[in-house]
Amino acid sequence: MSTFRFQALKEAAGRKPVKVEELDRKSVIFGSNVFNDKAMRQYLTPEAYQAVKNAVQHGTKIDRRLADYIAIGMKEWALSKGVTHYTHWFQPLTGATAEKHDAFFETSLDGSDPVEKFGGSQLAQQEPDASSFPNGGIRNTFEARGYTAWDPTSPAFIYGTTLCIPTVFVSYTGEALDYKTPLLRALHAVDEAATEVCRYFDKNVKKVTATLGWEQEYFLVDAALAASRPDILLTGRTLLGHASAKGQQLEDHYFGSIPTRVLNYMRDLENECMLLGVPVKTRHNEVAPNQFELAPIFEETNLAVDHNSLLMDVMQKVAERHDFKVLFHEKPFKGVNGSGKHNNWSMATDTGVNLLSPGKTPMSNLQFLTFFINTIKAVYKNEALLRASIATASNDHRLGANEAPPAIISVFIGQQLTKVLEELEGVSSGKLSPEEKTDLKLNVVGKIPDVLLDNTDRNRTSPFAFTGNKFEFRAVGSSANCANAMTILNAIVARQLRDFKKEVDALIDGKGMKKDDAIFNVLREYIKETKNILFEGDGYSEAWEQEAAKRGLSNHKTTPAALKAKVSEDALKLFEELGVMNHVEVEARYEIELEEYTKKIQIEGRVLGDIARNHVIPTAIRYQNVLIENVKGLKEIFGSEFEKIGREQIALIKEISEHISEINSKVEEMTEERKKANALDNAEAMAHAYCEKVKPYFDIIRNHCDKLELLVDDEIWTLTKYRELLFTR
Incomplete structure (x- = not known):
């Protein structure tokens, strides 16, 4: 075993639990x-x-x-x-x-x-x-x-x-030049639009606040072990490494007893959060080994975004005190679950009403349906833009990887609410009579509180799911700034609510309809128009990919393809109309995100090439030389009988040689493709080149390196292995 790896394992094994003194009650120090x-x-x-x-x-x-x-x-x-x-x-x-x-x-x-x-x-x-x-x-x-x-x-x-x-x-x-400015503008836009719609139901509403509750998933790795891996240090993830014999297949980590050392870290972190006013409430083991989650109480969106950004910084600093390294990368380990940051979003009035929570009266249910259906319509009209809001090089690894939603944006609302919308759609068209209106409110809308909160199932394959009194945007990546997704979500809802009000007012003023009749007429049309975005099934299935294509939904699996929606004519018009961003700001962000993607893939390619040639190949050759000496010795001892006895050793030497040769040639080819990509002077073309020409080599090179990890003597393998990274606590 290499000295560095041995020392790292020794250091990790010798960790003593750090005692964390509890401060006063959280309510006192908050x-x-x-x-x-x-x-x-x-x-x-x-x-x-x-x-x-x-x-x-x-x-x-x-x-x-x-x-x-x-x-x-x-x-x-x-x-x-x-x-x-x-x-x-x-x-x-x-x-x-x-x-x-x-x-x-x-x-x-x-x-x-x-x-x-x-x-x-x-x-x-x-x-x-x-x-x-x-x-x-x-x-x-x-x-x-x-x-x-x-x-x-x-x-x-x-x-x-x-x-x-x-x-x-x-x-x-x-x-x-930041995330906060467009977010504040989008929040102002949704406040104005939602307040105007709220006044159909309550004239006392003067302000609507978008709320956010994020769920932060992360991995904890011993600091010494993380330091022994150049890929973790430089890219935040492992670029190679064979799967551990035991991973998450026993399903014994999720919600399991929190390891003592980790619990001490969590308690220390929570104390820091309380002092900083970050209202963290939930902590637990996540699905993968050494993966955990932390979640707060809901807050106003701008403050929630600030608190999440602050938290990620504080988490790293507290981790240093406990000799941990926090990994926020969406997929730091191949073969086990990645990490997300579910964004739970709703809207609340200054009169204390959650607009996405059903009420106990016909009027409050009409209000609920108005905001519920308009949100679905907003997602339907802007699904590609919403996908672009969570597009990053690291999140590409996670989306659709059997632990996260697919890259296709759809909305899950559950069977009960689906039936409610079907009943609403089935009401005869045209102006509702008083009898129809009364029957509708009592027999359809009035039932919602009885079925919504407890009887709506959850669909973990859905990227945008209604979960009782909020929408959960599950596709946001764990390393992301929430502001990116929240700016776009609030902006598209703001525009949709504006459009809705114009349509309703046109029916009231132009056709003399009563307010409730006009609202129901518009909502019923929205239900018919948005059916294609609603999906209750398995988002991972090939059948859904085919069905989504028939429905006209986008399926951008890579960041360069997804980001294009941000600079579409409709997106530019949306941001300009709402005052969220002008075309210069939008195009600048598009350029920045393409460049960030390119740089991350470029760095990963360089690091992978360095590790493959400076760690894996020299170690494999060193072990191969041991085998060659062994074969020479066997030949001297057994002479003519060697062919029968030494066959396996010879085959092993050949297999190692083949992997070494493939690694060398593929690293060389990847380097050449990088040079070609670097020569391009267009950010979009360069990002696509890195995505389509450079990145495909990663899996090929990794496969040969991982095969060598299984063949080479553990005593001389220089890189800390998955079993050590994932199960050292």
């Missing part, structure tokens, strides 16, 4: 490090406090004079907790968070009069280098200026000794 309502009341003047509340609730702009008062209060609160620095915390299009720390400490020009200083200008705006972040050509290298601007709807928080201020990130010319 949000202690957040500049929340309680802290603002204590540290802000009444006028400054109200300015923040108005900004959060009504989108009112905060006066610069009041920003100074807010900054002073925020600084005093932070200093009282031992904070020394502040940073604008933002989410550039790298997929990670970004921060630049500045000290509160300042002095005069001559070095005298030291003071802790933080004013409204520092709170409201900073100037990071926009050209050094992905920008899709919006900023050239010599055009570096960009701005971060305070987002008061997401409260500031303290991590370590730094005050973190959530911000948006835009270019000098105003284009969004």
